[in-house]
Amino acid sequence: MSKENTVTALKREFRLGAMKLDDPGSQFAPADVRDYYAPHFPKLTGAAIKGPRVENGKEIWEFQTQVGTKG
Secondary structure, eight states: OOOOOOOOOOEEEEEETTEEEOOOOTTSOHHHHHHHHTTTOGGGTTOEEEEEEEETTEEEEEEEOOOOOOO
């Protein structure tokens, strides 16, 4: 009797604060997803990418924007 191993990719979820952003496709790297959404959310430009971590069977990636002052 042989055992077959099955690999199942986790669904990805991207977050910007409390906002959840849909995954535009697994062919996009997390940095590409950030760039994909940046025209709609300008604060994503230059945001740090944290992750992944697994939560409730999903791969969670977080975009963390920089907070600071100019000058």
